[in-house]
Structures are given as C-alpha cells and as structure tokens.
Amino acid sequence: MIYPHLRLAASPHDRLGVHRTDQDWLERRWADPASRVLVVSGTRVRPVDGVLPWVSTADAPDGVRVLLGERDGDTYWAVIVGPEAAASQEGEWYPLRGLLPGLAGDGAADAPLVFHALGLAEWHWVTRFCPRCAGTLEPRSAGHELHCTSCGRAQFPRTDPAVIMLISSGEPGTDEEMCLLGRGPQWPPGRLSTLAGFCEPGESLEDTVRREVAEETGVLVGDVTYFGNQPWPLPQSLMLGFIGRAKTTAIDIDEHEIAEARWLTRAQMREETAAGTLVLPGGVSISRSLIEHWYGGPLPGSW
Incomplete structure (x- = not known):
C-alpha cells in the first residue's frame, strides 16, 4: 500500500x-x-x-x-x-x-x-544574526550556510525531530481493539487526530512517544515501533511516525495541550466518519496514514 x-x-x-x-x-x-x-x-x-x-x-x-x-x-x-x-x-x-x-x-x-x-x-x-556574537550573517554554499562576518562561525539549517503516533489497545485485529485520538484546544469538536510532540535533548524517539502520550493523556505506552516519516518544514520539522501499544487505558488529559482524547474502535470510527461527526486529518498527512493503516483501509472525510 x-x-x-x-x-x-x-x-x-x-x-x-x-x-x-x-x-x-x-x-x-x-x-x-x-x-x-x-x-x-x-x-x-x-x-x-x-x-x-x-x-x-x-x-x-x-x-x-x-x-x-x-x-x-x-x-x-x-x-x-x-x-x-x-x-x-x-x-x-x-x-x-x-x-x-x-x-x-x-x-x-x-x-x-x-x-x-x-x-x-x-x-x-x-536566522538574522549570529547567535554567538550577534554579528551580521552572509549566505554561502548556495544558500545552505550562513557565515558570521564578525566571529566567523558558520550556521547551518536545523531540522527538529517530531514524533507522531498511533496508540492502540486491546487484542490486535479484533472488534475490541481501540486506537487513541485527541483534539487540540484550537480545533472544533469532532476533529480528532493522532497525538504528536517534539523530541527533547538526550531522549530517544521511542521514549519521546511514551513521554508525550503520558503527558497529554495519562496513558502509559509500552512497545513502540517505527512506521515511516514525512518532511514537514512547518517551520522546520521532520515528522517521524510510530505505532505504540498502550499498557493502560485510563485517560487524564493535560488541558493545556489537548481538549479531548478518546479511544475508538473500528466500528465507531467507521460510523462516525460516515456520519460526519468525526473528522480526521487530510490524506496528505502522516496522521491519516497512521489511522488508515490501523483501520485497515480508507475512511471518508477529512479536514
């Protein structure tokens, strides 16, 4: 696929x-x-x-x-x-x-x-000024390097690793299996997506998945496996997709990070997307790919 x-x-x-x-x-x-x-x-x-x-x-x-x-x-x-x-x-x-x-x-x-x-x-x-001495920067290497005219330090483009994850619970592939989706505070009701967050210094990507899910929803995650990645320079990220298995299912949201988190079965996801009461990310996003991979096929509707 x-x-x-x-x-x-x-x-x-x-x-x-x-x-x-x-x-x-x-x-x-x-x-x-x-x-x-x-x-x-x-x-x-x-x-x-x-x-x-x-x-x-x-x-x-x-x-x-x-x-x-x-x-x-x-x-x-x-x-x-x-x-x-x-x-x-x-x-x-x-x-x-x-x-x-x-x-x-x-x-x-x-x-x-x-x-x-x-x-x-x-x-x-x-990147307007040198972060070391505040000197003037001039472009070099066909726009891929900025050179400080005062201290000589070179600056290079940065890419921030961000994780995005589909967390599931229950016996895989059964009617009882559920996946965890959340809604950002700025989103309207009914709009849900996979959870995501940024990697912190000294942290593995798998541990970032576990920490972000625990911080945002209170759900503890065990096994984490890599799914795929997507360039996402908005403004300078690389989205790294993962699939995780929950060890707990009780939800306790951080209201500063998300407004809602829900467990959904495949039947619930199918019914609510068809009715338009559940709206998922667009097909261009890795979030949509993670959800449809777990679901087992395409789903209607997007934002």
Missing part, C-alpha cells in the same frame, strides 16, 4: 550538494535557459491559477540564490526576496501550509522542491 503522506516525498531531486561551493559551476547552471526558479517572498510564494510558477533565471528578481538541485536534467533554484515583494504585487502569497492541498494533488512532483525551498526560506527568515 502506498500511504498518502508518501506522495509528498515521491519525487526527490538530486540536491547536488558537492557543487554548492563551486562558483563557476553555479554561474553556468544559472545561465542555462532551462534552469527554473521559485520566487519566495519572505516565506511565501504566489501560485498562478493554482500552479506554482517556476520562472526562468532571466525573469527572477535579485535576492538570495538557493540551489535546490536537479530533476530530469534541469536545475532548480529558489530566490528569496524580502516580504515587501509580496505586498507590492497583485495576487495572494501563501505560506507552505496553504500550499499543501495543491502539492498533494497535481503538484505532488514539485513537493520535495517546494519543501526544500520554503524550509530554507524559513531558516533565512528567523
């Missing part, structure tokens, strides 16, 4: 990391008429008729050039300009979250390139 979230990473590009410091090579590729550029204003891009416009290098504005890599023989770039560019041009500019529906559909092939571009744009946006 090809899980829906894997579509966002199904067409990886060659990132050409060995060429990021080769200025002659970079200039030749930039001059190639076949090269294509995604213009990013701050951390936003502007679709045209629902499609992301990859322009020629000749039509690209001045800005920070970021080498994304090569796909099907063509070189892809991003040019990062200030957020004022979006304010001065017609049309709506979207952050990555607003682009996900399109990237999951006809634009799926571009998803790895867009994730790469906007992930680096977000890093450039939040």
Whole structure:
C-alpha cells in the first residue's frame, strides 16, 4: 500500500550538494535557459491559477540564490526576496501550509522542491544574526550556510525531530481493539487526530512517544515501533511516525495541550466518519496514514 503522506516525498531531486561551493559551476547552471526558479517572498510564494510558477533565471528578481538541485536534467533554484515583494504585487502569497492541498494533488512532483525551498526560506527568515556574537550573517554554499562576518562561525539549517503516533489497545485485529485520538484546544469538536510532540535533548524517539502520550493523556505506552516519516518544514520539522501499544487505558488529559482524547474502535470510527461527526486529518498527512493503516483501509472525510 502506498500511504498518502508518501506522495509528498515521491519525487526527490538530486540536491547536488558537492557543487554548492563551486562558483563557476553555479554561474553556468544559472545561465542555462532551462534552469527554473521559485520566487519566495519572505516565506511565501504566489501560485498562478493554482500552479506554482517556476520562472526562468532571466525573469527572477535579485535576492538570495538557493540551489535546490536537479530533476530530469534541469536545475532548480529558489530566490528569496524580502516580504515587501509580496505586498507590492497583485495576487495572494501563501505560506507552505496553504500550499499543501495543491502539492498533494497535481503538484505532488514539485513537493520535495517546494519543501526544500520554503524550509530554507524559513531558516533565512528567523536566522538574522549570529547567535554567538550577534554579528551580521552572509549566505554561502548556495544558500545552505550562513557565515558570521564578525566571529566567523558558520550556521547551518536545523531540522527538529517530531514524533507522531498511533496508540492502540486491546487484542490486535479484533472488534475490541481501540486506537487513541485527541483534539487540540484550537480545533472544533469532532476533529480528532493522532497525538504528536517534539523530541527533547538526550531522549530517544521511542521514549519521546511514551513521554508525550503520558503527558497529554495519562496513558502509559509500552512497545513502540517505527512506521515511516514525512518532511514537514512547518517551520522546520521532520515528522517521524510510530505505532505504540498502550499498557493502560485510563485517560487524564493535560488541558493545556489537548481538549479531548478518546479511544475508538473500528466500528465507531467507521460510523462516525460516515456520519460526519468525526473528522480526521487530510490524506496528505502522516496522521491519516497512521489511522488508515490501523483501520485497515480508507475512511471518508477529512479536514
């Protein structure tokens, strides 16, 4: 089975990391008429008729050039300009979250390139000064390094590991087996998802799963197995999916983290999604893949 979230990473590009410091090579590729550029204003891009416009290098504005890599023989770039560019041009500019529906559909092939571009744009946006001496930073390595002009320290993009987990209880595969879903405080009633959280320093991913579930719901988790991962630069995460088996079922929620947590059987999940009283994450998310993997097939409805 090809899980829906894997579509966002199904067409990886060659990132050409060995060429990021080769200025002659970079200039030749930039001059190639076949090269294509995604213009990013701050951390936003502007679709045209629902499609992301990859322009020629000749039509690209001045800005920070970021080498994304090569796909099907063509070189892809991003040019990062200030957020004022979006304010001065017609049309709506979207952050990555607003682009996900399109990237999951006809634009799926571009998803790895867009994730790469906007992930680096977000890093450039939040990394304005050297964290050691507050000196000025200048881009190097085709946008993949920031060099401090005062102390010489190099900064590199960071990716925060985040876990997302489907926790089950009861005899696997039986009518009595249940899975645990929760609702964030900002979500409307009926909207549920798998639990998730960030890894802390010195912590294994499996222990992160156990800690986050215990903190948010009071449920204790035993065995934890890896499921899959999904790039999620919102703003700079990698979602790592896991399946866990509960040792307890009593729920005691942390109201600062979630508003509701429920155990659901497959029958309950089927009935409530069909009725629209239970709304699950969209097919583009690893959360949906985890839920449908446990359920054993596709389910109706999404948000």
